[in-house]
Amino acid sequence: MSLGEFELIGRYFRSMELGNAGGSEHVTLGIGDDAALISMAPDKQLVVSTDTVVLGTHFPPDYIPANLAYRALAAAVSDLAAMGARPLSFTLALTLPEVDETWLQSFAQGLTDAARDHRISLIGGDTTRGPLNINVTVLGEVRPRNVVRRGDAQPGDLLCVGGPLGDGGGGLAVVLGESMPSSVSDAARDYLFQRFWRPLAQCELGLELAGVASAGLDVSDGLIADARHLAEASGVALHIRLADLPCSAALQAWPEAQRMEWMLGGGDDYVLLFTLPVASIRCLEVWASQGFDVTVIGEAVVGSGIWLDDGQELKEKVQPAGYQHFQRKSND
Amino acid sequence: MSLGEFELIGRYFRSMELGNAGGSEHVTLGIGDDAALISMAPDKQLVVSTDTVVLGTHFPPDYIPANLAYRALAAAVSDLAAMGARPLSFTLALTLPEVDETWLQSFAQGLTDAARDHRISLIGGDTTRGPLNINVTVLGEVRPRNVVRRGDAQPGDLLCVGGPLGDGGGGLAVVLGESMPSSVSDAARDYLFQRFWRPLAQCELGLELAGVASAGLDVSDGLIADARHLAEASGVALHIRLADLPCSAALQAWPEAQRMEWMLGGGDDYVLLFTLPVASIRCLEVWASQGFDVTVIGEAVVGSGIWLDDGQELKEKVQPAGYQHFQRKSND
Known part of the structure; x- marks a missing residue:
């Protein structure tokens, strides 16, 4: 890639550095040097996660670059949310088959939107020529005692979700243009x-959830997984x-x-x-009053595995019909 | 990629977490949760850089995965060195066309070697199916007043390099199997x-250099660039x-x-x-006594551009013959 092309790409992304809403007070030195510099508060720990998006069977060729950028950043930030961390900043490593100004303009706009919505700042990146590959590494901060890990759920804790389930799967069907019931409205x-x-x-x-939930993660692979x-x-x-x-009104048009x-x-x-310790059950009311859409969907019990309300244990190797989506994800 | 394949990849890389020499005392939570956690000393700033390697025209198809891994991590860490930062940890985002256990074993070994040699810990990653793409994001720490940036060189400062130049270009010729003078020894x-x-x-x-050099970076694009x-x-x-x-003895076999x-x-x-302020010129002796191979190759003067000793200014658009390598890099 020639210097001219680099300058072009740099122009789009450098402008984002100052344009977004959050985390930028921590950024001492951003894009343009060998590395970025970030100040951390002394009572906080750094939280780091990396996420790659590759075009595969799940994206139609007519995707909008802005949407791809938005989704890539939001998915990475979701791992920070799952830890109870506040987003600070991210790096973008973009591998592109060619420099297409229209594509870049759209992509940069979607990234700017996602950075603003998640209050996170772009601090650096790398651009390489090759098959399309989008890698986002996100940095966040959390007070050590407030980290929400995966491994601390206790029998008796309530199992909760923070929003509707199934929209990712339904959304994929819409995006792929799959046939759908005639009752599905344009709005849905x-x-x-x-x-x-x-x-x-x-x-x-x-x-x-930081300091309250006993364990947590984000639903990216599917609820059961x-x-x-x-x-x-x-x-x-x-x-x-x-x-x-819980599911959205939009999903109601599909058969159960x-x-x-x-x-x-x-x-x-x-x-x-x-998972929420029963001792913290009053948080549910507080969250509801704050507008959070938290639903209790079960509980942690002594034992192992995932059990449905009919007493059926879901085995990893023997999934009930309809669980083929477990295998469809190409990244973790 | 199925769960089984994930586990396979996880096995190789999880074992690295504890196996390397440096930075791991900072890692509070490593691979296996939604994100990694790192503690920072209160008087340090975080330094972040991301680097992607894509197979292109510069790698022979018979490359050794261990070497590819080593080079990818070393090149990323070099950006930390350029800032005067101490390496702490890194994430690896690996996109692979298929899961090949032999390839992974070699790759993981090279990554382990590079992590040990650079005293840096793997703290997390992502694995995706797609055309080969290796992204490394490195984290380091530095005292804020000791950061070596690019923009603070002053007229009168000495221009120095930390080691021999040209080995990257000569090495590429060897790796690509280009014809070479008969005087080139096997050792070279x-x-x-x-x-x-x-x-x-x-x-x-x-x-x-931290706190001493007025400005600095690493030579990745070529000395002039x-x-x-x-x-x-x-x-x-x-x-x-x-x-x-300065150049290595190995390069002496080639025509000037x-x-x-x-x-x-x-x-x-x-x-x-x-660049080194003349007031710090005694550092050169100290570094020589410590075994560092620093050479003064010129100086900063009032003006702009790069000037060679024959008074010729090198223009960006009009390169002298032989500078086609400026354009060959596909990443920054």
Whole structure:
């Protein structure tokens, strides 16, 4: 890639450095030197996560670059939210087959939108020529005692989700143009399209959970798969009541079997899944009054594995029909 | 990628977390949760840089995965060295076309070697299926007043390099199997092969420069290109004396024109280029006594641009013959 092309790319992304809403007071030195510099408060720990997006079978060729950028950053920030961390800054490593100014303009706009919505600052990056590959590494901060890990759930804790399940799966169906029931309204379709391409990581809820939830993560692989991660890390069983799983109004137009498949295994919901000690049950009221959409969907019990309300244990190797989405994710 | 494949990849990289030499005392929570946690000393700032390697025209198809891994991490760490920062930890985002256990074993070994040699810990990562793409994001720490930036060189400062120039270019010729003079010994070939695939970032020299050098960066694009970055950021001209450029014994077998091309424009040398205030000239003796291989190659003067000792100013658009390597880099 020639120097001229680099300057072009630099122009788009350098302008973002100052343009977004959050974290920038920590940035001592941003894009343009060998590395970026960040100041940390002495009572905070740094939280780091990295996430790659590659075009594969799940993106239609006519995707909008702005949406791709938004989704890549939001998905990475969701890992910070899952730790109870406040987003600070991110780096972008962009591999592009060619320099296309229209594509870059759109991509930079989506990245700017996502950075603003998640209050996080771009601090550096790298641009390489090759097959399209978008890597985002996000940095956040958390007070050490407030970190929400995966491994501290206790039997008796309530299992909660921070928002509707299944929109990621339904959104994918919309984005891929799959056939859908005639009862699906344009508004429902638009909602799911937005939910797929422009998920909002639950950072504010994550900050509320810090120091309160006993364990937590974000639903990216699908409820069952992620609940299994939490159960295994904590050494508990999780009992899930299917009737209590929250879903959006938009999903109601689909038959229950399809809806349930997306809610249990669709993935890409980017809502928080966490356990709450019963002693902190009053938080549910407080969160409701603050506008958070938290639902209790089950509880942690002594044992191992994921159990549904009919007493059926879900085995890793023998999934009930409709769980093929467990295998569809190409990244972690 | 199925869960089984994930576990396979996780196994290789999880074992590295504890196996390397440095930075791990900062890691509160490593691989296996949504994100990693790092503690920072209150008087330090965080330094962050990201670097991508894509297979392109510069790598022979028979590359050794261990070497690719080593080089990817060393090149990223070199940006920390250039800031005067101490390496702490890194994330690895690996995009692979398939899960090949032999490849992974070799890659993980090279990464472990590079992590040990640079005293840096792997703290997290992401694995995705797609065309090969290796992204490393490195984190380091530095005392704020000791940061070595690009923009603070002053007229009168000495221009120095921390090691031999041209080995990156010569090494590339060896790696690509280009024809070479019959006088090139096997030992020289081996040396250059190693220098290309296993460069050692100059972190220890970088720590010495912290608070002493007025400006600095690492030579990754080539001496002239990187000197230009420094000159432009600092608002000075840099005068370079060709006769003083250091090169390895291995390069002596090539004709001077070829050698000079690699020394000025070959890139990938990963030695530090920095300016030293004359008031700190005694550091040169100290560094020599410590075994650092620092050479004064010119000085900063009032003006702009890069000037060679024959009074010729190098223009960006009109390069002398032999500078085509300026354009060959596909990343920054």
